[in-house]
Amino acid sequence: MKDDSRITKKPIMMRPLFDIDPLREELGKGALILTPNNRLASKIRQAWGLSQHSGALHWSAPEVYALEQWIHEQWLRCCDAGFIEAAAGSGLGTAMELFLWEQVVAEDRERPATVLPANFARLASNSYVNIQNYLVPDTHLQQEAPLLWRWISHFREKLSQHGLITSADKVNILQRAYSCGILRAIPTITLCGFDTLSPLHRKLLEGISNNLAFAEPKPILPQPQQVALYDQQAELTAAADWAVAHYLAAPEARIGILVPELPKLRNKIVRLLQTRLQPDYSEPGQVRTSASFNLSAGIPLAETPLIASALLLLTLNRAELSLTDFCHMLNTPFWGNLSPEPRAKVELLLRKQGRVSLRSSEFRHLVNEVEKITHSGMSQRLAQMEVLRRSSPATDGFSAWLALFQQQLTTLGWPGERTLDSEEYQQRQHWLDILEQYQSLDQLNCKVSLNEALQQLQQLAYSTVFQAETPDSSIQVLGFLEGSGLHFDHLWVMGLDNRRWPQPTSLNPLLPVGLQREFGMPRTDPGRERELAERQLANLMKAASKVILSYSQFDGDQQLQPTNLITGTTKIEPDELPRKPDQARNFVALEPVSCELAPPLDTAKETIRGGTRILKNQASCPFNAFAIHRLGAEQPREPSIGLNAGDRGSLIHECLRQLWQHLENQQQLLALSEPELASLIESTVNTALKPWQMRRADLFGKAFTRIEQQRLGGLLRQWLTVEKQRPPFSVVSLEKHENTQFCGLPLHLVIDRIDQFADGQTVIIDYKTGKATTNQWLGDRPDDLQLPLYLLCSETPASAICFALINPSEPLFTGYSGTGGLLPGVAPPSGKKNEPESWQALMDHWQQAAATLVDEFKAGYAAVSFHGDYARRYQTELEPLNRVAERQQLFADEDEV
Numbered sequence: 001m002k003d004d005s006r007i008t009k010k011p012i013m014m015r016p017l018f019d020i021d022p023l024r025e026e027l028g029k030g031a032l033i034l035t036p037n038n039r040l041a042s043k044i045r046q047a048w049g050l051s052q053h054s055g056a057l058h059w060s061a062p063e064v065y066a067l068e069q070w071i072h073e074q075w076l077r078c079c080d081a082g083f084i085e086a087a088a089g090s091g092l093g094t095a096m097e098l099f100l101w102e103q104v105v106a107e108d109r110e111r112p113a114t115v116l117p118a119n120f121a122r123l124a125s126n127s128y129v130n131i132q133n134y135l136v137p138d139t140h141l142q143q144e145a146p147l148l149w150r151w152i153s154h155f156r157e158k159l160s161q162h163g164l165i166t167s168a169d170k171v172n173i174l175q176r177a178y179s180c181g182i183l184r185a186i187p188t189i190t191l192c193g194f195d196t197l198s199p200l201h202r203k204l205l206e207g208i209s210n211n212l213a214f215a216e217p218k219p220i221l222p223q224p225q226q227v228a229l230y231d232q233q234a235e236l237t238a239a240a241d242w243a244v245a246h247y248l249a250a251p252e253a254r255i256g257i258l259v260p261e262l263p264k265l266r267n268k269i270v271r272l273l274q275t276r277l278q279p280d281y282s283e284p285g286q287v288r289t290s291a292s293f294n295l296s297a298g299i300p301l302a303e304t305p306l307i308a309s310a311l312l313l314l315t316l317n318r319a320e321l322s323l324t325d326f327c328h329m330l331n332t333p334f335w336g337n338l339s340p341e342p343r344a345k346v347e348l349l350l351r352k353q354g355r356v357s358l359r360s361s362e363f364r365h366l367v368n369e370v371e372k373i374t375h376s377g378m379s380q381r382l383a384q385m386e387v388l389r390r391s392s393p394a395t396d397g398f399s400a401w402l403a404l405f406q407q408q409l410t411t412l413g414w415p416g417e418r419t420l421d422s423e424e425y426q427q428r429q430h431w432l433d434i435l436e437q438y439q440s441l442d443q444l445n446c447k448v449s450l451n452e453a454l455q456q457l458q459q460l461a462y463s464t465v466f467q468a469e470t471p472d473s474s475i476q477v478l479g480f481l482e483g484s485g486l487h488f489d490h491l492w493v494m495g496l497d498n499r500r501w502p503q504p505t506s507l508n509p510l511l512p513v514g515l516q517r518e519f520g521m522p523r524t525d526p527g528r529e530r531e532l533a534e535r536q537l538a539n540l541m542k543a544a545s546k547v548i549l550s551y552s553q554f555d556g557d558q559q560l561q562p563t564n565l566i567t568g569t570t571k572i573e574p575d576e577l578p579r580k581p582d583q584a585r586n587f588v589a590l591e592p593v594s595c596e597l598a599p600p601l602d603t604a605k606e607t608i609r610g611g612t613r614i615l616k617n618q619a620s621c622p623f624n625a626f627a628i629h630r631l632g633a634e635q636p637r638e639p640s641i642g643l644n645a646g647d648r649g650s651l652i653h654e655c656l657r658q659l660w661q662h663l664e665n666q667q668q669l670l671a672l673s674e675p676e677l678a679s680l681i682e683s684t685v686n687t688a689l690k691p692w693q694m695r696r697a698d699l700f701g702k703a704f705t706r707i708e709q710q711r712l713g714g715l716l717r718q719w720l721t722v723e724k725q726r727p728p729f730s731v732v733s734l735e736k737h738e739n740t741q742f743c744g745l746p747l748h749l750v751i752d753r754i755d756q757f758a759d760g761q762t763v764i765i766d767y768k769t770g771k772a773t774t775n776q777w778l779g780d781r782p783d784d785l786q787l788p789l790y791l792l793c794s795e796t797p798a799s800a801i802c803f804a805l806i807n808p809s810e811p812l813f814t815g816y817s818g819t820g821g822l823l824p825g826v827a828p829p830s831g832k833k834n835e836p837e838s839w840q841a842l843m844d845h846w847q848q849a850a851a852t853l854v855d856e857f858k859a860g861y862a863a864v865s866f867h868g869d870y871a872r873r874y875q876t877e878l879e880p881l882n883r884v885a886e887r888q889q890l891f892a893d894e895d896e897v
Helices: 021-028 038-053 067-080 094-107 117-133 138-144 146-162 167-179 199-208 232-249 262-277 305-317 323-331 340-352 360-371 378-390 398-412 422-444 450-463 513-518 526-541 613-620 622-629 645-663 666-671 674-695 702-724 786-793 839-859 870-874 876-882 884-896
Strands: 032-035 063-066 188-191 211-214 223-229 255-258 293-295 320-322 357-359 475-478 490-493 546-552 570-572 729-742 745-757 762-768 800-805 812-817
Touching: 021 032, 021 038, 021 188, 032 038, 032 067, 038 063, 063 067, 067 167, 094 117, 094 146, 094 422, 094 450, 117 146, 117 167, 117 199, 138 146, 138 513, 167 199, 188 199, 223 232, 232 255, 232 262, 232 475, 232 490, 232 546, 262 293, 262 475, 305 323, 305 360, 305 378, 305 398, 305 422, 305 450, 320 323, 320 360, 323 340, 323 357, 340 360, 340 378, 357 360, 360 378, 378 398, 398 422, 398 450, 422 450, 490 526, 613 622, 613 786, 613 839, 613 870, 622 839, 622 876, 645 666, 645 674, 645 702, 645 729, 645 745, 645 762, 666 702, 674 702, 729 786, 729 839, 745 786, 745 839, 762 786, 786 800, 786 839, 812 839, 870 876, 876 884
Parallel strands: 032 063, 032 188, 188 211, 223 546, 223 570, 255 475, 255 490, 293 475, 490 546, 762 800
Antiparallel strands: 320 357, 729 745, 745 762, 800 812
């Protein structure tokens, strides 16, 4: 029966996340309240509004701002007031800042060769922010950090040239504006939620107010409890179960989970809470709804599905992309029409190429080939996009490139045919916002190439954080900084092991260690980090009356200990934590139905392909044979760098085919002199490689071709030495294709080679460049009956079958024969181990074993049973169909019961 255990949100009244009482008097007097982030400022305004709504009819908006937002507002006031210093420059946006730093690093001719501009731009930017925020004098930089000082000097020149100022420059302008009386001093400033304050901001605030105070939360008596979980996954799971249990018990409660490194763990947290609050959220056809929890960590805009698809489509402007990129492109619904059939056909063709990367032109060609059969319009869209690219100049301004990108996306049909849902709509609005920032790069008056323009757009999208707007919820999942200043009914603080609390030092590689510690930069001094950790933890203890402090005991093989900052708290066992109660379900008696038999094979209605591989798969796992050969469930081969084992085997097969087509018999081989044989081998290898050189021009350059010539030539010379040691023979058949039947099963056979001896006896030979043994022909369910089937289906009885193992370590023949002396190393069966006692008995065994497997396949026998390890090792892609893991878990559960 359907599981109707979804937990739905009911309209409930939740108290504010901020306790307004400690600030009530200051807010009533119109005091300025500053916070470290917009989230806390928003919660304070919300709490103030709710407290006023209960009695007053109207009230003034409180003066509550995030610090950076307030600084920007005051700078705008200076501009409006006509303050010359403020009006002399415009604010430096994120896109411009990183672009300028990249230019600075790239233009430094004295920089070390290992310093790449794209990698060092953000580091240099962060370094300069710290230098300004911690008031490091220029003289110190000149003496102690000459490389960074050189970059900073150049960066300042660019700022002056383009009339731009940084956020720290705005602070300095405000200081002068207040000292000149342009802005009036502020009687009282209250800081709320700050654990630290940079010297630059402290200097500003102390200079404009005589009463600078830090808000203290209302004192409470916390009841902290310490719990140890096995590892991080167990810790996350326990926290999610705990939060949902409290939510079910009291939906109006405020429940907080504070997670270090929240952005990195975001997806795991979302998955855990979603599966508990909405168990069917991942099922096909489910409408995406707002989560029943709030999560403070956003993700880069470039990683959201809608924007990731736009950026990926624009990479078609590049000459070459990875196979993975092309496949993602085909599977995104945000462009073209939504017909899945042509997209699937193109992806299959792409994967059959077996290459790690392909040219964009090859992709367009494959799409065009598919559209000769199925008309989806994709080919025309891609062609029009390419026409737009080719009509563009080599370099241009950012606005011009943006116009091209937008035109190309429109041509491709982005953002797709279907209506965007709420979250996707928000992503698109953020995209429009960053496009405005992107256009601002034109202020720099420079022209760039298309590739550079696209790279800047990608960087801007990655540096922009997207956080979907969701309704207020009982469960709040926050980072440590976002949780500062908030108040909860229940709070869980994770990750309190000795490795992360206090935080380890993280020094800036562009600045001397002594200078960083002298000016108190963050994450540079262990003592200061401990003081900060103690202060943060003390504030968190005041955030709720009931607090859980947790840590992981293991990180992989590394054992962890709790931080000594939580020594003295009450220890509890994981079993003592509240858990989500098991919900009652109605069960009905189910009738067991055997799934071992599929419908019998009807060769008149079904086209069966696979040749002797059908018996190989039936012997290994009957269900997998049914899935592959009757349902068509087969995964395309994985791409490889260079040639894979199959490609190398195909090449040696082709070389040997051409050689024996020319030689025809051993006598001609023996008649060749060494120079003549070398010449024949060389010409054969070159002829075999020509089609590959044309088809894989990207791979077969001069060096790689020479390596392959040497490899193939060496293998052929080595193998022909073995052929010379045989009794005289003639080659009567090469690459023989034969359509036949075995016990009513149609088979297509490809026999590598058939040799004939002077007395008329024949031998069937199959080339192998890997490992192969005769053991796979024996037993009740032989692993591989390919060669025995060649023998059984042959019109002319053969006297031997064997593998020709062509590898550099040990080239030899291995197989069975009716009489001795036909081939070196090949003899009649001896009756030892699993071998029958005679050649005839061996053929009878093969006949019976093959007939049994064919009968099983024709009857539709498709049991999920494994014989040997072939299917388990090499057909793991079929596990979602055969569901072997679920069956094993079911049997394990039954054993436990």
